[in-house]
Amino acid sequence: xxxxxxxxxxxxxxxxxxxxxxxxxxxxxxxxxxxxxxxxxxxxxxxxxxxxxxxxxxxxxxxxxxxxxxxxxxxxxxxxxxxxxxxxxxxxxxxxxxxxxxxxxxxxxxxxxxxxxxxxxxxxxx
Numbered sequence: 001x002x003x004x005x006x007x008x009x010x011x012x013x014x015x016x017x018x019x020x021x022x023x024x025x026x027x028x029x030x031x032x033x034x035x036x037x038x039x040x041x042x043x044x045x046x047x048x049x050x051x052x053x054x055x056x057x058x059x060x061x062x063x064x065x066x067x068x069x070x071x072x073x074x075x076x077x078x079x080x081x082x083x084x085x086x087x088x089x090x091x092x093x094x095x096x097x098x099x100x101x102x103x104x105x106x107x108x109x110x111x112x113x114x115x116x117x118x119x120x121x122x123x124x125x126x
Contacts, residue, residue, distance in 0.1 A: 002026040002115045004096045009120030012086055016124070020081040022096030022117055032114075033099050034072060034079040035107055038092035039119075045095065049081060050107035059104060064090075086124045093119040 008020040022034070035050040049070035050059045058070050069082040079096060097113035099106070106112040 002098070004098060004115055004117035006094065006096050006117045006120040009094060009122045011123045011125065014087055014124055014126050016086050017082070017084040018086060018122065020083070020094055020096075020120060020122070022079045022081075024077045024079070024096075024098060027098060027115070029072075029077040030074060031100065033101065033104075033107055034070075035097045035099065035113060036070060036079075036081045037095045037097060037110055038090075038122075039095070040089075040092040043092075045110055047108045047110070048094070050104070051079065052104070057104065059107060083122075086122075088124045088126045091122060091124050093121050095119045 003025045005023045012018055033052050036048040037045050038048050039045040047061050049068055051070045051072050055072045067085045072079045096117040098115045099113040101112040
């Protein structure tokens, strides 16, 4: 049974940094590209970042580029999202997801992901 379990979300102030973690189990971690999505209240879920199977290629939404960093640690089957210079508009539930889709262009679309975590809440106060 595949499980993706996010952690690290909490209430922070604008300008703070925060690291989210997503622990994967029940799958061959190195065969999946991993992504982070987020959903703010009243809005659709949106792409945040993705990392390739090898960890060598990363992709970001324009809204987080330069502030967020996605990475993965194979020894722990874990993907991270390091967030800095947080803004109130970053407030959302953050989801981790895994995909076998080959093309990086596919990783921006939630429908191309095979597995999802339950989400972790990040709240940024002004």
